[in-house]
Amino acid sequence: MTDIRRVVLGVSGASGAALALRIGERLAALSGVELHLVVTRSALRTFGHELGADAIGRLVGLAARYHKIDDVGASIASGSFRTEGMIVAPCSMKSLAGIATGLADNLLVRAADVHLKERRRLVLLARETPLHLGHLRNMTAVTEMGAIVMPPVPAFYRRPLTVDDVVDHIAARAIDLLQLTDQPLAVEWQGEQGGFQ
Template sequence: MTTERVIVGISGASGAALGVRIVERLAILPGIESHLVVSNAARRTLALECGPDTLDRLIALAQHHPIDDIGASLASGSFPVRGMIVAPCSMQTLSSIATGRTDTLLTRAADVQLKERRRLVLLARETPLHLGHLRSMVAATEMGAIIMPPVPAFYHCPSSVAEIIDHLAARAIDLLALPHPLLAKSWQGTR
């Protein structure tokens, strides 16, 4: 079995549980090697929203790269990966990606995905949106990113926030088109 590498970036927007669940789900998929980059603001959000030991749990599940390690393997297009998910993706991170600002490993790794024409999935977390947010989303999309606001699907009748988070994480992973069955419960139509 071939090992596929996936990068998960977690930025400081609310919704840290999305990034946590993506890392957890990737960790149990066979043949997947996860690489994790966490922004400084995300460290605080992870502790606040998910608990003080959350980052340590994630580091145990994925190869962790410090946010300021611009010389890490992820900073080069010669390091083959299947794609990258940024969850949640703050508007600051989205704006940096959309304008090619690569001053952290998270934004540099995202930039590499775009220049190498690899999948980059951005779970943009903000509401309501102003024109600057929308323009950044358009710019990132025009460069090849997939903008996936974490909008819940209710057709599978979730009974908890955890089920909503799990479905959104599965949808984001499915967008990478990894060589495994789809994770997210799909719409089967009405009967």
């Protein structure tokens, strides 16, 4: 029996590259976590636009294994490859639609499909606004299949001072949904009188 806990991070082409990078950083920093990464072609373009040319290299450098988007024979494409869960951050509406319909035409969608069929945690940081009925129906479909849809909405009650504050909190909350640690990464709200502890 191994103490290594594998987590898959999928990155699609919606806006929100900073979320993917911070989640990767936080997962890589957790003891005993083996990070598996898969990135769509659109995400590569978004990363460069939002964070600069070297940002995707930083993310890839955090992963124990970087899987190519077309490698549908990769380990993470099989249910026999055990993981603690998968986060798709950000999750584009295209990737969401693929997951909702089981159209596993790339490794990110296939890995998400595997997590659903194996009843493992799948957290989707669905990123789009406004939403039309097709988006909402796809969110309902993946929720009915067992995924957790977590739009990356800022928690303004925390009174964030910077974009980094917002990104940190969303990343911590997404990782906490995988239940990898006994103590949550996100600072807990103690009510209006107690604030955060």
